[in-house]
Amino acid sequence: MFAVEVYAAVRRFVFVEGNSRREAARIFGLSRETVLKMCRFSLPPGYTRTAPVTKPKLGVLLPVIDAILEGDLTAPVKQRHTAKRIFERLRDEHGFAGGYTVVKDHVRICRARGRETFVPLAHPPGHGQVDFGEAVAVIGGVRQKIHFFCMDLPQSDACFVKAYPRETTEAFLDGHVSSFAFFGGVTLSLLYDNLKIAVAKICGDGKRERTRAFTELASHYLFADRFGRPGKGNDKGKVEGLVKYARANFMTPIPVVASYDDLNAMLATRCRARQDDRAGQHAQTIGERLIADTAALRPLPATPLEPCEKRAGRVSSTALVRYRCNDYSVPTRYGFQDVIVKGFVDEVAILCGGKEIARHARSYAEGAFVADPLHYLALIEIKPNALDQAAALQGWDLPEVFQHLRHRLEARMGNRGKREFIQVLRLMEAMPRHIVTLAVTEAIRLGAIGFDAVKLIALARIERRPVRLDLAAYPHLPRLTVQTTRAADYAVLAA
Numbered sequence: 001m002f003a004v005e006v007y008a009a010v011r012r013f014v015f016v017e018g019n020s021r022r023e024a025a026r027i028f029g030l031s032r033e034t035v036l037k038m039c040r041f042s043l044p045p046g047y048t049r050t051a052p053v054t055k056p057k058l059g060v061l062l063p064v065i066d067a068i069l070e071g072d073l074t075a076p077v078k079q080r081h082t083a084k085r086i087f088e089r090l091r092d093e094h095g096f097a098g099g100y101t102v103v104k105d106h107v108r109i110c111r112a113r114g115r116e117t118f119v120p121l122a123h124p125p126g127h128g129q130v131d132f133g134e135a136v137a138v139i140g141g142v143r144q145k146i147h148f149f150c151m152d153l154p155q156s157d158a159c160f161v162k163a164y165p166r167e168t169t170e171a172f173l174d175g176h177v178s179s180f181a182f183f184g185g186v187t188l189s190l191l192y193d194n195l196k197i198a199v200a201k202i203c204g205d206g207k208r209e210r211t212r213a214f215t216e217l218a219s220h221y222l223f224a225d226r227f228g229r230p231g232k233g234n235d236k237g238k239v240e241g242l243v244k245y246a247r248a249n250f251m252t253p254i255p256v257v258a259s260y261d262d263l264n265a266m267l268a269t270r271c272r273a274r275q276d277d278r279a280g281q282h283a284q285t286i287g288e289r290l291i292a293d294t295a296a297l298r299p300l301p302a303t304p305l306e307p308c309e310k311r312a313g314r315v316s317s318t319a320l321v322r323y324r325c326n327d328y329s330v331p332t333r334y335g336f337q338d339v340i341v342k343g344f345v346d347e348v349a350i351l352c353g354g355k356e357i358a359r360h361a362r363s364y365a366e367g368a369f370v371a372d373p374l375h376y377l378a379l380i381e382i383k384p385n386a387l388d389q390a391a392a393l394q395g396w397d398l399p400e401v402f403q404h405l406r407h408r409l410e411a412r413m414g415n416r417g418k419r420e421f422i423q424v425l426r427l428m429e430a431m432p433r434h435i436v437t438l439a440v441t442e443a444i445r446l447g448a449i450g451f452d453a454v455k456l457i458a459l460a461r462i463e464r465r466p467v468r469l470d471l472a473a474y475p476h477l478p479r480l481t482v483q484t485t486r487a488a489d490y491a492v493l494a495a
Helices: 004-016 021-028 032-040 059-072 083-094 100-114 169-183 212-221 233-250 260-274 286-296 373-382 400-413 415-429 433-446 451-463 487-494
Strands: 127-139 142-153 158-164 189-192 199-202 208-210 224-227 309-314 320-323 326-329 338-343 347-352 355-361
Touching: 004 021, 004 032, 021 032, 059 083, 059 100, 083 100, 127 169, 127 233, 127 260, 142 169, 142 233, 158 169, 158 233, 158 260, 158 286, 169 212, 169 309, 189 233, 208 212, 233 260, 309 320, 320 338, 326 355, 373 415, 400 415, 400 433, 415 433, 415 451, 433 451
Parallel strands: 127 189, 189 224
Antiparallel strands: 127 142, 142 158, 199 208, 309 338, 320 326, 338 347, 347 355
């Protein structure tokens, strides 16, 4: 192929200087066909095939290669054919006598032809995308996998990230409530995967049957929901990128924190700090572009949604309610009653007849027994022999003075002393624990060993008045004789 400079010289010789093509061929030592082509084209046109290249050895095996590549589409990514493996199969199974290069080139062209292309998308203000990601963190000294909720506003690239122990319905709801509070408004629409928390069923016509929890969320905040194609994460590429960004930047190195509250406070701080950065090729910062997003957001409702999963349950004969493989206690008087269990991210609340009867810290173990000792004291008072074997009371961290009081009561009153001790414990059903502890300590100091004395001392502390004990109710206490002071008594001090 001749250089561009030769084209320019020949064309100038013919068109500017007015010489013939025959003369140009003689002067430049070129054929007249070459001079004609140079006069027709200002640049070398390159070689153009008039027919596809024949592949006499590979041609008959092209359908075999196409079938292998089509089968790879449904195979695991790590078990798909390489070009080398396809060459080996053609050689061993079909007697292919050609070289590896021709197979490799054909496979590369086929795979490039099958790759998906994308349409650039515009992102108007006020719309968002949601997804969950996974990472590792050390929380309270325990290395564990965490799940983090991500909301991205594609127009500005502003983000919100919050971590949870599990990817559950209550975490999904709490993530939305926290995100809307973080941005100060409700997005016009949100784009999701077809996650089971939100989508109960994908119908044949492409419509989705929403879960009850997701329907309540959308009804409360009135945003439009949109869903990507099943198995196609690139439909919401912005939040997919945020998941990777948050893991690589917010959680690298592995966070070491005391609690989830500390971790989420750190993540919120980093989300705000990111608003000072510039994303992509934008000249404005994320925070400057966020102004347009916040202006398009809908106002927050008067009250936020209660982010919990609601389930119906029934109290067992042992005053326990099961929620997500764990048992939670309620007061024994609610045995065999129908209840509603509200599962929050960090708590479990149990309601009966619209009234909350118990609230516990949430357990993410399996088969855990989560009990409040106070729930069983009324029944133990009727069955005092169960005091030492009651499972709910095992490991109850009571101050040492309570055990001292029990020994004194049982030493003086026998079985009746055990009942009085249970009555003392039941004071914590109606009074703060520290008040009862102080009352027990004071009763021991005064030698007033009994339930009535502890109760009177506790009431006096609550009412902030002096304690007045009627010693007639305690015949076992030593009697005190108070005499009138005489002047002679002071002689002892002078001695």
